[in-house]
Amino acid sequence: MRPAYVLFCVFTAAACRSGGSRTSHVEAPRAVLEPPAFGAETIDDMLRTEWASRGIVPAGRSDDPTFLRRVYLDVVGRIPTLEEIRAAMLDTSPDRRARIIDDLLASPAYADRWTDYWDDVLLGDYVRPNVVDRAGFRAFLHARLASQTPWNRLVFDLVTATGVNRQGGPEPTGRDEAAPFGATHAAVNWILKYQNNPADMAGSVSRTFLGVRIQCAQCHDHKTEDWKQRDYQSFASCFAGTRTVRLDSESGGGRAPRIAVLDAHRRKPSAAREPELVEILRAPPTALDGTDLSDTANPREAVAAWITSAQNPWFAKAIVNRLWGELLGRGFVDPIDDFRVSNPALAPAVMERLAAEFVARGYDLRYLIGTICRTEAYQKSSEPALPYQVEPAFWSRFPLKPLRPEVLLDSLAVATDLDELLTGTKDGDLAKAKAQLRKQFQATFDVDEESHAASYEGTIPQALMFMNGRPLDRATHAGRQGALLKVLSMTGSDEEKVDNLFLRTLSRPAKPEETKRILPRLAQRGTSRLDAFEDVMWALLNSSEFAFNH
Amino acid sequence: MKRANDEIDRRHLLKLGLSAGPALFVSSLLAARPAHAKGAVLRPAKARACVWIWLNGGPSHVDTFDPKPGAPGGGPFKPIKTRAAGVEICQHLPRLADRASDFALIRSMTSREGNHDRAGYLVRSGYAPTPTLQHPSLGAWAAEELDVRGLELPAFVSIGGPSMGAGFLGASYAPFVVRNLGRPIDNVELPRGVDTSRFQRRQDILTELESGFAAQTGDRKVHARQSVYANAARLMSSPALRAFDLASEPASLQAAYGDHDFGRGCLMARRLVEAGVRFVEVTLDGWDTHKDNFSRTKKLMDVLDEGASALFRDLRERDLLESTLVLMAGEFGRTPKINHDEGRDHHPQAWSAVLGGGGIRGGQVYGKTDQDGAQVIEHPVTIADFLATAANLLGIDPDKWVFTPVGRPISLTDHGRPIAALLADS
Numbered sequence: 003m004r005p006a007y008v009l010f011c012v013f014t015a016a017a018c019r020s021g022g023s024r025t026s027h028v029e030a031p032r033a034v035l036e037p038p039a040f041g042a043e044t045i046d047d048m049l050r051t052e053w054a055s056r057g058i059v060p061a062g063r064s065d066d067p068t069f070l071r072r073v074y075l076d077v078v079g080r081i082p083t084l085e086e087i088r089a090a091m092l093d094t095s096p097d098r099r100a101r102i103i104d105d106l107l108a109s110p111a112y113a114d115r116w117t118d119y120w121d122d123v124l125l126g127d128y129v130r131p132n133v134v135d136r137a138g139f140r141a142f143l144h145a146r147l148a149s150q151t152p153w154n155r156l157v158f159d160l161v162t163a164t165g166v167n168r169q170g171g172p173e174p175t176g177r178d179e180a181a182p183f184g185a186t187h188a189a190v191n192w193i194l195k196y197q198n199n200p201a202d203m204a205g206s207v208s209r210t211f212l213g214v215r216i217q218c219a220q221c222h223d224h225k226t227e228d229w230k231q232r233d234y235q236s237f238a239s240c241f242a243g244t245r246t247v248r249l250d251s252e253s254g255g256g257r258a259p260r261i262a263v264l265d266a267h268r269r270k271p272s273a274a275r276e277p278e279l280v281e282i283l284r285a286p287p288t289a290l291d292g293t294d295l296s297d298t299a300n301p302r303e304a305v306a307a308w309i310t311s312a313q314n315p316w317f318a319k320a321i322v323n324r325l326w327g328e329l330l331g332r333g334f335v336d337p338i339d340d341f342r343v344s345n346p347a348l349a350p351a352v353m354e355r356l357a358a359e360f361v362a363r364g365y366d367l368r369y370l371i372g373t374i375c376r377t378e379a380y381q382k383s384s385e386p387a388l389p390y391q392v393e394p395a396f397w398s399r400f401p402l403k404p405l406r407p408e409v410l411l412d413s414l415a416v417a418t419d420l421d422e423l424l425t426g427t428k429d430g431d432l433a434k435a436k437a438q439l440r441k442q443f444q445a446t447f448d449v450d451e452e453s454h455a456a457s458y459e460g461t462i463p464q465a466l467m468f469m470n471g472r473p474l475d476r477a478t479h480a481g482r483q484g485a486l487l488k489v490l491s492m493t494g495s496d497e498e499k500v501d502n503l504f505l506r507t508l509s510r511p512a513k514p515e516e517t518k519r520i521l522p523r524l525a526q527r528g529t530s531r532l533d534a535f536e537d538v539m540w541a542l543l544n545s546s547e548f549a550f551n552h
Numbered sequence: 553m554k555r556a557n558d559e560i561d562r563r564h565l566l567k568l569g570l571s572a573g574p575a576l577f578v579s580s581l582l583a584a585r586p587a588h589a590k591g592a593v594l595r596p597a598k599a600r601a602c603v604w605i606w607l608n609g610g611p612s613h614v615d616t617f618d619p620k621p622g623a624p625g626g627g628p629f630k631p632i633k634t635r636a637a638g639v640e641i642c643q644h645l646p647r648l649a650d651r652a653s654d655f656a657l658i659r660s661m662t663s664r665e666g667n668h669d670r671a672g673y674l675v676r677s678g679y680a681p682t683p684t685l686q687h688p689s690l691g692a693w694a695a696e697e698l699d700v701r702g703l704e705l706p707a708f709v710s711i712g713g714p715s716m717g718a719g720f721l722g723a724s725y726a727p728f729v730v731r732n733l734g735r736p737i738d739n740v741e742l743p744r745g746v747d748t749s750r751f752q753r754r755q756d757i758l759t760e761l762e763s764g765f766a767a768q769t770g771d772r773k774v775h776a777r778q779s780v781y782a783n784a785a786r787l788m789s790s791p792a793l794r795a796f797d798l799a800s801e802p803a804s805l806q807a808a809y810g811d812h813d814f815g816r817g818c819l820m821a822r823r824l825v826e827a828g829v830r831f832v833e834v835t836l837d838g839w840d841t842h843k844d845n846f847s848r849t850k851k852l853m854d855v856l857d858e859g860a861s862a863l864f865r866d867l868r869e870r871d872l873l874e875s876t877l878v879l880m881a882g883e884f885g886r887t888p889k890i891n892h893d894e895g896r897d898h899h900p901q902a903w904s905a906v907l908g909g910g911g912i913r914g915g916q917v918y919g920k921t922d923q924d925g926a927q928v929i930e931h932p933v934t935i936a937d938f939l940a941t942a943a944n945l946l947g948i949d950p951d952k953w954v955f956t957p958v959g960r961p962i963s964l965t966d967h968g969r970p971i972a973a974l975l976a977d978s
Contacts, residue, residue, distance in 0.1 A: 277897075384769050392770045402771045462706060462728055465784035466739035475743035519760055523753070533750065541757035544781075546774045547765045 040359045042376035048352045049379055052396050059387040060378075061399035066090070068383070068552070069099060071509035073375055075405065075551045076329050077106040079115030080412040081509055084502070103375045107368045113148035116367075118408045119328070120147070123210060124160075124192050132258050134195055135168035138188035152365035153321055154310040157211050161306035163189035166249065166262045183247060183262030190263040198246055200282055204238035211309055213320035213341040214290065235281050236288035240295060240305035242279075243268045265300050291315065316341060318357035322370065326353070329374045331394065331401030348396060384552040403551040407443045410549065411473075417507045417543065418477035423484045439473055468544050478540045480532050486539055490532070496524055500538065507542040597947025598911025598976070599877035601825045602694060603832045605818075605860055606676075606712075607882030609668070609840030610903075612896050614888055614925040615849045616642050617904035618659045623924045625888040625896075628846055636915035644853040647861035653915040654864045654873065655880075655908025656974050660919020660928040663884065663935050666898040668840070671883035676716050678939045678965045686719035690939055691831040693964050695725040697948045703828045704790035706783065711817040712835035720956045722772075724779045727833065733816045736796040740788050748789070755785065795827035796820065805866065810858035818859040822866050825876050830946075834859075839882055843893040856880075864908060873909045877945050880906035881938070888924040902928045905938060911945040913976040936968030944970040 053060050064072065070090050074082045082090070090102060106112060120143050125136060146156050165187030196203040208216040216234050245266040250259035271283040287301035288294055289308040298304035309317055320341065327333030334353040335341050347353055356373070363369045374380055379397040386392050386399050394401045405413065414420060415436075424436065468474055480486040489502050500520050504512040512520065524534045542548060612627075614620050619631035619642055631640035634652035641649055641657075665671035665680060674680050677687040688696070695707035695718070706728035718725035730736045742751055758781075766774040787793065798806065798819055809815035817834040824832050836856055841848045860880065867873040885903025886896035902921045908914060920930035940950035943964055950965040 384771075386770055389770060392772075402769060402773045404773070461723060461726060462780060462784045462787060463738065465781045466737070466788070469781075469784065470739040470741060470743050470788070472743075479745075513764070516760070516764065520757070523757065529750075529753070537750065537754045538757060540754050541761055544754075544758050545761040545765065546777050547761065549777065550773070552769065 042373050045352055046378040052349055053398055058395055058398045061383045061385055061387045064381055064383045067510040069381055072551055078111035079409045080416050083416055084506055087505055103372050107372050113144050116147050117144040134191045138168050139191040142188035153367050154365040158306045158310045160189050160192055162303045163187055163193055164264050165190055166260050167191050168260055193263050200238045200241035203241045209339045212316040213339045214316055215340050235285040237290055238282045239285040240287040240301040242283055265302055312361050318361050319353055322353055322357045322360055325370055326374055330397050331403050411443045419485045423476050478536045480536055508547050593944055593949040598945045600875040601830050602877040602946055603821045604879040606833050606835045607839050608835050608837040610882045610884040611839040612849055612886035613904040617657055618925050620925045625890050639917050644850050645857045647857045651861050651864045655906050655914050656912050657917045658905045658919055658933050659917055659921055660931050660933050661903045661905050662928050662932045663900045666900045675883050675935055678936050688719040688721040689716040691727055691833055692718035692721050692725040694831040696721050698830045704786050704792045705827055705829050708831045709824055709829050710833040711820055715833055722776045724776055733813055792827045795823045809862040812855050814855050815859035818863040842895040845895045875910050877910040878908040888926045911976055912974055918973055936965040937971055940965040940968030941970045
């Protein structure tokens with residue numbers, strides 16, 4: 003059996019075991035007993051046909067170091083370490099790429115990276131620490147991702163979440179006031195983001211999990227699509243019974259108050275003030291395909307079951323499209339969360355096939371990521387085959403993807419042995435220093451409300467931070483610790499040292515022409531050798547090749 | 553971007569052995585206006601720079617610039633006379649009333665977008681948001697179109713933020729956002745142990761690496777990033793950085809602008825304009841008054857009145873007002889009807905905007921709303937017309953077509969026409 007298949011069976015079995023009280027609403031993940039007839043090769047065949055029929059000459063295959071860096075960045079959110087690169091270089095077996103993919107998906111770092119991703123998608127820049135317990139929410143995501151919770155299950159749990167948002171709160175005053183609201187369930191923090199606004203919650207659920215921007219119909223009937231304002235209101239109506247209850251007073255000993263989320267009776271339309279909310283309360287709770295949910299005991303739970311059912315026309319496609327877009331730079335549907343008739347998908351057959359397979363495999367996110375990483379498209383070089391085919395049309399070459407801030411920071415940490423550099427500094431506690439760095443990175447990279455990928459190409463403050471800021475300055479000082487010191491204390495020629503620096507930062511050895519240019523700089527008059535090495539390190543960390551996944 | 557640099561960039565691209573793709577993109581940005589362009593653009597431009605006071609949230613026009621005393625939803629505020637004959641504005645804007653000859657008031661702004669995000673995008677860019685294309689804001693257009701040769705500061709600065717990006721024009725035209733007025737720019741100083749010559753050596757190594765990667769991938773993103781780096785490096789050594797430092801301003805002038813971030817932002821805007829920055833956005837947030845409209849709007853008017861009137865006066869006293877266009881607008885107006893919470897809700901159908909300074913005939917009102925302020929009854933002004941007027945004064949041709957990355961031709965204002973009645977005689 004192929005390793006991938008074994009891995010898959012393990013995941014599926016684990017997924018089946020992780021059932022809970024609400025499994026009845028969720029399509030039970032099915033174990034597939036037959037070896038897969040579908041695989042990355044199926045996608046390759048389909049895309050080759052697309053390329054041929056459009057006269058696209060696809061780029062060649064990426065080389066091993068490039069692929070290694072790419073898949074590390076995408077699957078575990080950082081560049082490979084020197085040791086990992088060396089280990090991978092020793093493997094010459096034909097299926098070495100598949101093995102790397104599987105190893106990374108099985109590593110604990112997988113959940114770290116995708117927690118960052120989903121935290122960013124779900125909570126985003128939303129910062130109201132007094133309402134949302136972000137750390138708790140991240141812990142929830144991390145646990146679910148690490149335990150291979152199937153996607154349908156995870157979404158169902160998120161959309162239906164009830165309970166108390168965080169543990170603790172002020173000292174109990176005799177009896178536990180939270181008791182009637184159920185146990186602590188950090189998933190509710192996502193619900194709290196919407197501040198009891200069913201319209202916002204509905205818009206977000208639809209856009210994030212179904213790829214449908216129903217909220218465009220919030221203000222007017224959609225001009226080109228079938229969506230009417232009424233559809234939007236009826237969908238939002240499913241969330242109109244969700245309530246929040248503050249359990250502690252605001253100033254409870256300086257700690258953030260606990261807030262409970264529960265499903266209550268819907269208010270009467272006449273009780274609402276905002277005209278928009280009146281309309282939503284008047285509308286019968288209805289799924290986007292018109293399924294009437296007004297007779298259900300709990301419309302929020304009913305709509306969650308509808309969203310995550312195998313019959314839902316968007317649910318599987320939306321996540322397939324999202325992850326395809328995350329890994330390959332462009333979804334079949336672009337933007338990734340805008341499915342509509344007037345925005346047709348590229349290669350829709352590939353998307354549909356992959357979505358069907360994803361459902362058959364029990365909504366296993368790792369299966370999906372692993373399959374995409376195995377495709378020829380994902381393993382293409384970023385160098386265009388023909389100089390005028392620069393646009394990566396139909397994924398015929400790998401695009402340049404700017405690293406997300408947290409990925410950039412974690413990669414910087416790997417390249418420079420930042421942990422060593424930070425310990426023993428006046429910042430003291432390593433975790434604290436890293437958290438502070440992370441905050442600084444996020445603030446600098448947060449350009450505007452809608453931080454689009456395009457913004458990551460860089461802004462002046464970002465460039466200034468990288469050129470002169472403390473993290474880089476520290477990383478490029480050949481002090482008592484860190485990567486640069488290790489390189490300098492290596493035995494071997496300068497050529498080998500330069501190669502080592504390139505491997506640590508760009509995950510590849512220096513090219514001959516690069517070495518030829520750099521060596522004389524190390525022996526330049528008027529510059530200390532140490533300074534010269536620091537300068538090379540500085541340039542590598544500031545380079546576009548470092549800043550992009552390519 | 554300045555033309556000269558466009559040329560350099562294009563040559564640069566070709567020198568790097570790049571494909572025709574990006575080179576074609578750049579050259580299409582340079583494409584001349586099509587023959588059928590309407591409304592000749594003003595040459596030379598009347599205004600060198602623009603300050604847009606962005607009233608985030610959408611101020612109530614009825615309570616500010618379009619008073620409706622006696623109307624059922626007219627609210628408690630009284631109108632006062634202004635320097636402009638027959639023009640009255642709210643009693644809580646007395647200093648602006650005194651400067652009314654510096655600006656024109658449009659009372660007939662009208663649009664259809666009643667959602668903050670969508671309307672904010674529309675008013676700043678001239679287009680309703682579409683999922684398929686990210687449009688640049690007027691500020692980004694200005695940064696791209698205007699001649700900024702020799703300018704070491706960012707061409708487009710946004711004070712207070714958040715602002716809007718440069719859309720398809722790319723990150724190099726995006727606003728430089730100043731969030732913390734006390735410390736506007738971090739990391740402009742070289743780290744310890746790095747002098748300018750060493751910094752230059754670092755840059756040289758970096759340039760070599762970048763050239764290799766750019767040639768290999770042929771990707772526009774590498775060039776965009778390189779140009780951001782070049783601008784950042786230029787900024788570091790620039791004496792112009794002093795423009796961000798308010799400390800050298802006399803205490804009396806600082807006091808005149810008001811002891812609040814908005815006032816300080818206005819003062820910084822004046823310093824930036826003086827230093828050659830072409831577009832400054834100063835945000836005054838908080839106008840989304842669904843509850844408690846009157847007390848909140850009054851507080852905001854006090855702040856606006858102080859900062860904006862000081863800006864007009866200061867620009868005037870330095871002979872900068874004639875060359876600086878000052879805009880005041882948010883994403884929409886607010887309902888003439890007062891809701892249960894003593895608030896007013898979103899009202900894009902009819903609202904007010906201010907244009908002052910460079911090339912504007914001040915002391916006048918353009919357009920009119922009905923007795924409640926609910927509908928425009930005279931000279932409706934669309935967002936496109938508003939932006940076309942501003943662009944025209946800045947010497948930007950609102951009809952110029954550029955091609956988006958997917959090859960779709962697009963103009964700045966989607967056929968907006970400059971409003972002749974607002975323009976000063978030339």
